[in-house]
Amino acid sequence: MYVLLGNVLRGIGETPVQPLGISYIDDFAESESAALYIGCVQTISIIGPVFGFLLGSLCANIYVDVGYVDMETITITPEDARWVGAWWLGYLIAGTVTLLSAVPFWFLPKSLPMPVDKHDSSCTPEQTRFIKDADSPTLDHKIRPEEPANLHVMANEFVPTLKTLLGNPVYILYLGVTIIQFNSLIGMVTYKPKYIEQHYGQSASKANCFMGMINIPAVALGMFSGGVVMKKYKLGVMGAAKFAFGTSLLGFFLSFLFLAMGCENSKVAGITVSYTGEKDLSYQEQSLFSDCNSGCLCSTKEWDPVCGENGITYVSPCLAGCTSSRGSGRNMVFDHCKCVAVTNILPGNLTARLGQCLPRYNCDRVFPYFLALSVLSSFIISLGGTPGLMLLVRCIKPELKSLALGIHTLATRTLAGIPAPIYFGAIIDTTCLKWAYNTCGGRGACRIYNTSSYRIVYLGLTLGLRAVSFFLCIWGFDLLRKHIKREKEALSNDSGELELLRKEENSSATGGQFLLSPDCNPERETRL
Template sequence: MDTSSKENIQLFCKNAVQPVERPSFKTEYSPSEEKPPCCGELKVFLGALSFVYFAKALAEGYLKSTITQIERRFEIPSSLVGVIDGSFEIGNLLVITFVSYFGARLHRPKIIGAGCLVMGVGTLLIALPQLFMEHISPCFLESNSQLPTSVMKKAQSKINNECEVDTSSSMWVYVFLGNLLRGIGETPIQPLGITYLDDFSSEDNAAFYIGCVQTVAIIGPIFGFLLGSLCAKLYVDIGFVNLDHITITPKDPQWVGAWWLGYLIAGVLSLVAAVPFWCLPKSLLRPQSREDSSSSEKSKFIIDDHTEYQTPNREKAKIMEMARDFLPSLKNLFGNPVYFLYLCASTLQFNSLFGMVTYKPKYIEQQYGQSPSRANFVIGLINIPAVALGIFSGGIVMKKFRIGIFGAAKIYLGSSALGYLLLLSLFALGCENSDVAGLTVSYQGTKPVSYHERALFSDCNSRCKCSETNWEPMCGENGITYASACLAGCQTSTRSGKTTIFHNCTCVGIAASMSGNFSGMVGRCQKDNECPKMFLYFLVVSVITSYTLSLGGIPGYILLLRCIKPQLKSFALGIYTLAIRVLAGIPAPVYFGVLIDTSCLKWGFQRCGSRGSCRLYDSNAFRHIYLGLTMLLGVMSIFLSIAVLYTLKKNYVSKHRSLRTKRERTMTSTRIRKESCATSDLLLQPSCWPAKETQL
């Protein structure tokens, strides 16, 4: 072949392999057909969704702050309060599958609006029992306090003999149903709201919008606990009784705050939040930048999805295909050792955290003698901001240092280990039991009293014929608390303002260390002087622990997303959320409450003699159960996190080794190919042609 022939062939090949311009199928909106995208509607949706997130987070935080108030008002144990707390998750799980699947195909803003209405009605239903329950009459407490012991015993005996049906004993069912309904209404907010933002915002703004919503969701519980602190200072029957006649204070164990008032506020906020969603369209015009990017996976999905809606047969075929792929996808997920171990570790850790958060106000009240108002205040103003700061710090660390999946697993493990190590120090930061006659100390003032020696009756009050079911604590001048003035053997009483003073208390006299008239005042005696200092130390350690544990939140989330195949991310997140709610959100408050009830020293009783709420806990037993169970679950999750790191490291080393071997083989084959092409004719060796020419 001569030189001219070779040149002609090369020219022909060069012309033949020129890229052919394909027709563009880009969808464009003509100004004459559609109006320009209205960014205002998307911003209205963003504002409305943020407000809804705030309302639902406020209600959730407020519910946690009213645990002890609900327990006292309805005379129910902690285990039953745990069931009420878990009813929100139960309601959410009842409809989440249907809402997530069918909601995306319907008018999403209106479905969210309907959910807000249901959530608002459910929140208002929680407060409904206050309208039907009989009021706690402060006059009864006042009259009892001023009557001689002989008259008090007759009045109490009459009440005990009149066993009437107490209609308020089952009113907690309305609280359960209201919280269940609130969970049902909250279901469409997150899946439909986030996807609506993601579908109709530019790719650059989507993450910013979602971040704004999540930030508002963190602020909500802060206001919820602060609202709980405010309402706990108000008497439960405010507006129904004369507050001037109340002789007890918020620090008194008989005090019940206006628990229902915050639910009215949260319910009205949820109803107001529903209004904007009914005015928003089903869909918005996507930004031009997103439509122009034909390579955008999200844009292709939206266009293809829209096409399939127009062909029912293809949609049915797609549904059948998805159904067939369900079990293989599920098997693929649980066959991934990193995902499965992380799922187990997270479930145990959330059991620990849910139980700890639910009963933290009660723990502060019983352990350190703080009022419900102050307990809610410190949680809302100190602990929750520490959690928000920890989550934010974790995201900053991941972004700034560009940490991969292996580093994320290390941060997740390190934050958990350090957090629970700090939590271990709280065992030493507790207060001793209050001196309560017949329960923690004897009537002579000696302590401790064993389980078999506990008795509220003694020789000093044997003639008074008091009721042991009453819990109207009185603090004697000897520093010992008595279950009631009658059990203290008091004969007379006087009142100075709102303070009632009892005199001639025979039981106070046998344990008094100084001379006097053996008097006492309404209310429980304060704990020892070291307790306020211990409470301060507890707050410092608690804040640091909350920050440390939340620091691993974002790294753990990144670990979850990167340890699975990209096409299974949504499914993996759904299974993860389902496991956390079913295996942690629902059972944790229940079994925490059951175990905490075992540390009760004095139970209250309802009118007909059935057991009510706990009046006094054993501080040491409460601390060991509450912190011990939290630590046990946390340590188990740490061991599983170590297994996650070990498995990830093993897979990482194996994958890195295989990639290095493949890279060496590729480099060897490339070197051989270059050597072969250097000694052969280009036209006779297609493998030696440039990459562009191989398209021929």
């Protein structure tokens, strides 16, 4: 409950920065520089998780009850599946930093001078092309930035304005595409550290460190580079859409290579291999017992892994058939392990040490290639992030922009941020081979996964969602192209009518005078 309430407050505090901050920058920045500035903001927002993952890596390396227990009595290491890091420490540090970061916002001015080229920017063809004001009189009195907010007027205008916004098929399709892609992205990022842990045998601390030091900076660089490309080549609406689609599609095809970077399951006696070392064992609870431990009265619910000299992990010293031990704490060694001797033809005292056996050699060779491909694909996909956001901003009239960005943020976080980790986690849990049990007898955390099934389920679900979004993108391109063509024709007709109206007004010596900007839509005429 405390975490939930904390996230609610955090979400309220984020709103002035994103999405309203994006609208703020687009309103007051020069048109050709807006994409670069928004790219910088997006880059900074990505760099934040870099420090978050590094902080998580540090906290994960510290035992959860540090300061309350004697660390010499702890027999597990951060590589152990039972290790719980000091997760609470990160909240204290991040909360303090968040409070300090809010102080500079108190010194921002109430308003900024608008650049000259922005005076008529609300009437530019790109922004009037997609969403037009309805004829309803309630939409003729918009809340202007320089006017004090009137809650009564805002309440009356909200429903018709929302209908106008949601009546735009381009915006609705854009919303659908981003929701599906965010489901894929959030599910992938949430479980990527766990994937690295289970698949490549890395600790939680190292997995977070790799995400923070290698993966996230590539995303930040991609977001910034996307803004630079938009500024340099002055991409319009269709150009931004094509660039975002192309980079996402290229990253999608590169991600298929992850399916080839697999590792074999860890050798765990009675779960993935038999006690004789044979592979492809179909796990059942009875398979944990063998002749070498039949007289030991071992518990199958216990998970206290030991690594035998033969390179096979055993669920517990008891199930390894060990009869004695020496040492204490993490340095404890078990002697005369009968099950370890099953695969060893040489006589003698065969021992086992605490903890699972080290990762397989083939995984050590594949892991660097996995990291390199992860960086490359993340960079390419994130290149389209800023152009994609600018596509949304440029397709919305200024008075609808903040509402459109707010609905976009609400939809992605509600329909992607909440459900994605839930169903990703539920599907990944179907690949669990060995569950832990808590003191009350209920099922606890998963101790070991079928790595092959995990890889297929995790990557298959991620790629499948992105594939669905591409079909919507193709539909969206068709609508966008037709809409642009139709609005260009309408704009051409409006220009002829404007010229005729201007001549009539200039020749008139009586009545009100109309000043019409040649770049403006007739709906935006100003009577003096």
